[in-house]
Amino acid sequence: MRTADGFDLAAQAWLPPAPRALVALVHGIAEHGGRYAWLAAQANAQGVGVVTVDLRGHGNSPGERSYVERFDDYLLDVDVLWARARELAQGMPLFLMGHSMGGAIALRWVAQRRQSMAGLILSSAALKIGGDVPRLLIGLAPLLSRWLPHLRGTRFDPAVISRDPAAVAAYVNDPLVSLKAPPARTGAELLAAMEANRAAAAGLDLPVYLFHGDADRLTDPDGSREIHAAWGGSDKTLRIWKGSRHETLNDLDRDAVIAELLDWVRAHVANDAGK
Template identity: 85%
Template sequence: MAPQSTLFELYAADGVKLSGQAWLPPAPRAVVAVVHGIAEHAGRYAFLADRANQCGLGVVSADLRGHGRSPGERSYVERFDDYLLDVDALMAKARELAAGRPLFLMGHSMGGAIALRWLAQRKQPVAGLILSSAALKIGGDVPRLLVALAPLLSRWLPHLRGTRLDPATISRDPAAVAAYVNDPLVSLLAPPARTGAELLQAMEANRAAAAGLALPVYLFHGDADRLTDPDGSRDIHERWGGSDKTLRLWPGSRHETFNDLDREGVVAELLGWILARCA
């Protein structure tokens, strides 16, 4: 049974209305704010929220602009920093819900790049950063020519969409892939050229910023991920400025370790890491 959640609305500083969702146990020990990946939405973290709630942890997320229930062209962003405005609104809500308890920031895939960029730019304190299959290096299934042409396409054809990615790259579990494909809030369109180019620039900025960040960090990645390269997580782990850093690679898992065959172990290890830092 899915955990009970509360829907709410947020407004980014530029006026964009965002749809948010929270799963909270009574008096949570800590709260995890989740920044979802490209083309998906907050509701896809109900499984994580269920296991977190059982441990006394709360989870809160919001649909980024152009995603899920939030308005905007699907998966399109004019400037990567616009996503940071969405995270500003999410984190303000998360701090309110945490009510002085520890607050962790988690980002999956493109959301990992957003979360890392937000920390580097905003320099706001959090109890720890969690990066799930983060977009820190482009994976093998992303066409090299598209990557090379990204700056030109972004400038002249920003809304152009290339080849759709194969949904089977998210998980070895056919049921999880089917749920993704049949989810009406998931966009199956290829990402726009502007979004892709902005993400590539953010990856470079994040590599440069990692050495200046010293908060606790937990990186996990499927070693068979073809969408975001696990070497990106290895690189950020090596560059990280603090000593409390953990890298966990899951053998055989694809892009969404939360929805792959080892999901229970993935979540259990993550929640154990969080709980150890709530004392």
């Protein structure tokens, strides 16, 4: 699928025989859409389809790994994802979901594009920086972005994503996961997007479901709490998972995490059908 600025993005879709709803999913930094096959299998079993793209610079899509010139370039990737999702949905309820940086992208896209949808889902969204990110690096981010935009720092310890050693090993051994630290420009653009998203939340009133692990050291769960508190609409749900790390969908509680997520989706499919 080609973006407005000429990137040919890799895409995947998992559809059950008779889908009742569709989730368009935006993955996180340094990973790819194929990592959500487990979630898609669970969703398909309950009649929910999932479609995703590999963002520019990620997975099977072209571009320097994890690099973006402007954060809003990612919105062009979501434009083609959403267009594909609408084609597949054929009038079914549509949800937009984002994990980590993908959550920041999804929220930014919703605020900018104002598309009608059944709901927004934010998984461990990058709404506030986590405790494992050096504060000096945060302070220097604008300067580094300007003068050394491609500079990469030290990669985080992969163990912070999950308490499950098998999930961590799968992440480390995935050839489509970039184990390099993200470039300075991407980091600075993400920090600016976090501020913009916090400012935008009060003006949004679509249904939203936020979930986060309270042991997440990459993205601060307080970011989800603050967006939930500031959200302009009344249909908002926040779920904090005790002990879970950054990837709640791949942590020890993943079955319960996915079950509650799909319960929320099913309830909002019914709500959407009743409108």
